[in-house]
Amino acid sequence: MSVNGHFANMGEKPTKEQYERGIQVINENQEFNPTLPNYLSFEKVSPAGFNYHLISVFGSQSTGKSTLLNYLFGTEFGVMAEDDRRQTTKGIWMSKNKKSHAVTDSKTMADNILVMDVEGTDGRERGEDQDFERKSALFALATSEVLIVNIWEHQVGLYQGANMGLLKVVFEVNLELFLKDKKSNPRSLLFFVIRDHLGTTPLANLRNTLIQDLTRIWSGLNKPPGLEKSKIGDYFDFAFAALPHKILQPDRFVSEVEKLGSRFREGFRDPRRDAFKSDQESDGVFLSEYHRRIPADGFSIYAQQVWDQIVNNKDLDLPTQQELMAQFRCDEISREVLEGFDETIIPFENKQAEGTRLGQLEVLGGLGAAMRTARMKTVKAFETEASRYHKGVYARKKGELESKIDGRLKVLFQGQLSAAHKSGVKDFSDAVSAAVKAGQKKGASYDFAEIVDREKKNALSKYDKEARGVLVEGAPWSSYKQEMSLYQKDLNEVSGRLRREEMRRLATRVERWVRSRLGELVGLEFNALGSGRGGSGAPETGERGSETEIWDRIWNVFIKTVQEAERRFTDRAKSFDASPGEVDVGLWRLRRKSWGVLRAKIDEEMMEGNLLLKLRENFEDKFRYDEAGVPRIWRPTDDIEGIYTKARESTLTLIPLLSRFQSSHTSTPPPLDDWIGNAPPEATPADEEDLTPIGGVDEEEGKSLEEEMLILSDAKKQDVTTRFKKTADGVYVEAKRSAIGGMTQ
Numbered sequence: 001m002s003v004n005g006h007f008a009n010m011g012e013k014p015t016k017e018q019y020e021r022g023i024q025v026i027n028e029n030q031e032f033n034p035t036l037p038n039y040l041s042f043e044k045v046s047p048a049g050f051n052y053h054l055i056s057v058f059g060s061q062s063t064g065k066s067t068l069l070n071y072l073f074g075t076e077f078g079v080m081a082e083d084d085r086r087q088t089t090k091g092i093w094m095s096k097n098k099k100s101h102a103v104t105d106s107k108t109m110a111d112n113i114l115v116m117d118v119e120g121t122d123g124r125e126r127g128e129d130q131d132f133e134r135k136s137a138l139f140a141l142a143t144s145e146v147l148i149v150n151i152w153e154h155q156v157g158l159y160q161g162a163n164m165g166l167l168k169v170v171f172e173v174n175l176e177l178f179l180k181d182k183k184s185n186p187r188s189l190l191f192f193v194i195r196d197h198l199g200t201t202p203l204a205n206l207r208n209t210l211i212q213d214l215t216r217i218w219s220g221l222n223k224p225p226g227l228e229k230s231k232i233g234d235y236f237d238f239a240f241a242a243l244p245h246k247i248l249q250p251d252r253f254v255s256e257v258e259k260l261g262s263r264f265r266e267g268f269r270d271p272r273r274d275a276f277k278s279d280q281e282s283d284g285v286f287l288s289e290y291h292r293r294i295p296a297d298g299f300s301i302y303a304q305q306v307w308d309q310i311v312n313n314k315d316l317d318l319p320t321q322q323e324l325m326a327q328f329r330c331d332e333i334s335r336e337v338l339e340g341f342d343e344t345i346i347p348f349e350n351k352q353a354e355g356t357r358l359g360q361l362e363v364l365g366g367l368g369a370a371m372r373t374a375r376m377k378t379v380k381a382f383e384t385e386a387s388r389y390h391k392g393v394y395a396r397k398k399g400e401l402e403s404k405i406d407g408r409l410k411v412l413f414q415g416q417l418s419a420a421h422k423s424g425v426k427d428f429s430d431a432v433s434a435a436v437k438a439g440q441k442k443g444a445s446y447d448f449a450e451i452v453d454r455e456k457k458n459a460l461s462k463y464d465k466e467a468r469g470v471l472v473e474g475a476p477w478s479s480y481k482q483e484m485s486l487y488q489k490d491l492n493e494v495s496g497r498l499r500r501e502e503m504r505r506l507a508t509r510v511e512r513w514v515r516s517r518l519g520e521l522v523g524l525e526f527n528a529l530g531s532g533r534g535g536s537g538a539p540e541t542g543e544r545g546s547e548t549e550i551w552d553r554i555w556n557v558f559i560k561t562v563q564e565a566e567r568r569f570t571d572r573a574k575s576f577d578a579s580p581g582e583v584d585v586g587l588w589r590l591r592r593k594s595w596g597v598l599r600a601k602i603d604e605e606m607m608e609g610n611l612l613l614k615l616r617e618n619f620e621d622k623f624r625y626d627e628a629g630v631p632r633i634w635r636p637t638d639d640i641e642g643i644y645t646k647a648r649e650s651t652l653t654l655i656p657l658l659s660r661f662q663s664s665h666t667s668t669p670p671p672l673d674d675w676i677g678n679a680p681p682e683a684t685p686a687d688e689e690d691l692t693p694i695g696g697v698d699e700e701e702g703k704s705l706e707e708e709m710l711i712l713s714d715a716k717k718q719d720v721t722t723r724f725k726k727t728a729d730g731v732y733v734e735a736k737r738s739a740i741g742g743m744t745q
């Protein structure tokens with residue numbers, strides 16, 4: 001800080017020495033000191049809210065103003081050396097009352113009194129700059145509760161004197177302000193301190209003289225339209241005090257100043273008082289109605305704005321200034337409280353952003369508590385600091401702050417829900433699979449539906465807990481109903497998928513059973529061919545003639561086996577809540593697959609080697625054994641050729657019989673198409689993906705049911721016939737030989 005037109009930087013740390021004499025708020029170049037906030041925090045006034053007071057002193061040059069303030073408030077404003085009558089105070093200085101609690105009698109001074117020492121108004125040395133008088137008066141009126149008017153006793157009654165000029169300015173300026181601010185312009189106290197009071201004229205008389213002068217000034221004012229009838233008492237209260245000569249009566253001066261000092265405390269308006277009769281010598285001067293209602297931490301910015309308007313000769317509109325200040329301060333407070341918010345919240349935001357980036361969003365521990373605390377603290381801190389400002393601005397800025405933090409918290413909230421959703425679905429799927437695996441290991445039949453039910457309940461309650469954990473009271477998004485129902489939907493989808501997988505496993509098990517069962521039963525049927533007389537393999541018929549009904553029997557065995565399999569499948573599938581549609585699809589697939597199993601089994605039995613073996617056995621059985629099943633011993637007299645031919649022809653009938661799977665009664669293929677049925681409407685493409693097409697069932701195959709039932713092609717039949725005949729011939733030759741051999745023996 002300096003007195004020659006340059007202010008220290010805002011950033012510099014204030015020192016005790018620097019502020020010993022207070023701070024120059026306005027310098028002689030009419031510049032406002034931007035470091036005022038530093039001073040107010042140095043003096044610990046900033047956090048005081050409304051608990052502070054502002055006093056300005058006015059008066060002619062060198063009337064002992066600074067001296068008075070120093071005695072009253074323990075300040076150290078510069079005073080003129082007694083032997084050098086030059087102006088000392090330049091611009092406007094401010095200092096905090098240093099005497100707050102130093103008053104002797106029980107009447108302690110008010111807290112945080114800030115005193116402004118205003119450059120003398122009729123400065124001989126600044127005559128060229130008359131407008132500073134007006135500017136400083138405006139500034140003082142816009143800020144101060146009490147204006148001390150310092151005046152020599154011998155100036156009282158000199159109506160044309162400099163003081164009266166000053167008062168005229170003050171009144172005019174006040175009307176100017178009042179025009180713009182009809183609602184809130186507070187009253188001010190004009191406190192006349194009469195110096196060098198000789199005592200010959202009582203204070204009461206001096207007061208009357210002053211009141212007459214003031215009234216005269218007021219009535220002589222050019223009042224703006226609408227305010228012509230206004231009275232001085234509408235705007236000002238008046239108080240009067242007299243002090244003895246400082247140099248001639250130094251002791252009395254000190255004690256009277258002390259008495260005067262005790263009046264700078266909170267006061268209350270007596271309803272019977274009026275503006276002029278209000279003054280009781282012992283009353284507190286700070287009435288709440290004088291207070292400008294500028295919160296202490298906003299005072300600097302308010303004062304600066306006001307001064308800028310004054311200096312630039314703009315209309316000073318205090319309500320607007322107060323709103324601007326409120327905006328400025330509320331923004332500042334917002335930024336301050338957001339710092340604390342950031343400190344807590346940014347680490348979570350970073351973690352979540354990182355998780356999203358890597359595609360590994362995780363549930364963040366401690367997030368909910370952090371969110372709630374951060375919101376509560378931030379809003380509370382804002383309320384504490386900002387609620388003193390203009391109500392409308394405060395409410396708007398609070399809304400802005402809340403929506404800012406709620407917006408950020410909402411992102412965190414939803415991120416957490418997504419993470420809980422993702423991990424919940426995965427955990428659910430894993431838990432069900434693990435339980436199924438454990439059930440399979442034990443071998444016992446496990447209850448799939450029960451597992452799903454239990455794990456779903458787990459998953460839902462876990463999600464609910466996570467979601468509830470990040471609810472924040474007061475935030476407008478505190479609901480997760482929709483997210484919960486999406487989660488539930490996904491769980492249902494997953495459990496549907498798991499159930500279908502479980503159905504597949506079941507289907508595979510049942511198919512395996514079908515394969516082994518058919519392998520056994522159909523094998524027996526074919527083996528029975530080898531006996532040539534039917535046999536133990538086909539107990540249902542047991543007749544030789546039943547060879548022709550082999551396909552009827554195989555079809556029946558097939559149908560029965562699959563029926564049993566269907567029953568097993570249905571029972572089990574129902575136990576885990578498969579829908580009727582899903583069961584239908586499973587059964588449909590089972591029938592198709594079973595047909596594939598049977599077809600493969602038949603193809604295996606009909607492989608050339610197997611078939612030839614069966615034919616040969618069949619033939620040998622018919623040729624070598626008689627009707628009673630006794631082996632023949634060939635004699636030369638036997639009709640070997642006749643028996644041979646009969647047996648061979650009988651066996652040869654098997655080849656066309658075996659070449660087609662058809663009913664022995666109708667010579668038509670079994671009703672495979674009807675039996676399998678159409679694909680159920682519930683079947684999905686995935687259900688059909690791994691199925692082998694079946695002729696006559698899947699039309700687009702272009703293969704008829706007859707073709708599906710064709711077991712041996714004509715060429716194959718020809719080939720097998722030729723080879724069988726050769727084998728039979730061999731057996732015949734051998735028999736012939738043995739007959740001759742038996743004869744020679």
Ligand code: GDP
Binds near residue numbers: 089246
């Ligand atoms: P300011 O210009 O109004 O601030 O006046 P100062 O406080 O600088 O004082 C101007 C001169 O008046 C100084 O020489 C003071 O010693 C002197 N002075 C201060 N108080 C009194 C007083 O009560 N009576 C008289 N006669 N002189 C005083």
Ligand code: MG
Binds near residue numbers: 066067078088089117
């Ligand atoms: Mg001075």
